Amino acid sequence: MSDSPVVDGRRARGDASRRSVLSRATHLASVEGLDGLTIGRLAETSGHSKSSIATLFGSKQSLQVATVAAAREVFVATIIEPSRAEPRGLSRLVVLMRRALDYSRERTFEGGCFFAATSADIDSKPGPVRDALREALSEWYGYVAAQIRYAADAGELALAASDAEALAFHLIALDQEANNRSLLFEDDAPYALAVAGMRERLLAAGADARMLSPLTAPDAGTR
Structure with missing residues (x-):
């Protein structure tokens, strides 16, 4: 029994170190991609030694998978969980898309959307890292489509439930393109274009314009 506080203290410090390392890893991967996320590279930028990171994660692949999981937690906490305050359906869908745009525009991760940044260098490489990314994105795509249904x-x-996936594809594509263009051109203007495109598609699908009020354009400007 007397050893328990010591063991618990070590565990707490280990958990804190893991969270600190993963926080830095998510930001680094959002800028440099998952392929560039190695134990050595993370040690250079995190203030943690290579040996301590290796002790926490064991291998580059385990580090990458854990980083995807950490980014997924941030994504859910930033976008999905707060949106659940809205009733299912159009109200929640509109807030989801607003929060998705803000998550990118406000640079929750240094490189914009973590999943847009990392999927490009992993999507053609089978394995546990791609599986983790695919699971996270499938969950997001499915959740947006569910709100449309x-x-x-x-x-x-005014659309068939079977058309939900197509509309979800369009809305998410607008969000991702705004993220990519904003990063490339260091400009907020793409978010206004994405908002306009989302409103256009929702209105064409029969949405009441009064329910789209969260989808207003942010102040445009160069970063």
Whole structure:
């Protein structure tokens, strides 16, 4: 029993170190990609030694998988969980897309959307890292499509539930393109274009314009 506080203290310090390392890893990967996320590179930028990072994660692949999981937690906490305050359907969908745009525009991760930045260098490389990315993105795509189906079932959108996946594809594509262009051109203007495109597609699908108020354009400007 007398050893428990010592063991718990070590565990707490280990958990804190892991969180600190993963926080830095998510930002680094959002800028340099997952392929560039190595134990050595992370040690250079995190203030932790290579040996301590290796002790925490064991291998580059384990570090990469853990980094995807950490980024997924941030994504859920930043976008999905707060949106659940809205009723299922169009209201939640609109807030989801607003929060997704803000997550990119406000640079929750230094390199913009973590998943947009990392999927490009992993999407053609089978293995546990791609599996982790695919699972996280499939969850996001499915959640957006589910809100569209709820909206259609409730009469908030005039489209068949079977068309939900196509509309989800368009909305998410607008979000991702705004992220990519904003990063490349260091300009907020793409977010205004994405907002306009989202509103256009939702209105075309029968949405009441009064329910789209969260989808207003941010102040445009160069970063």
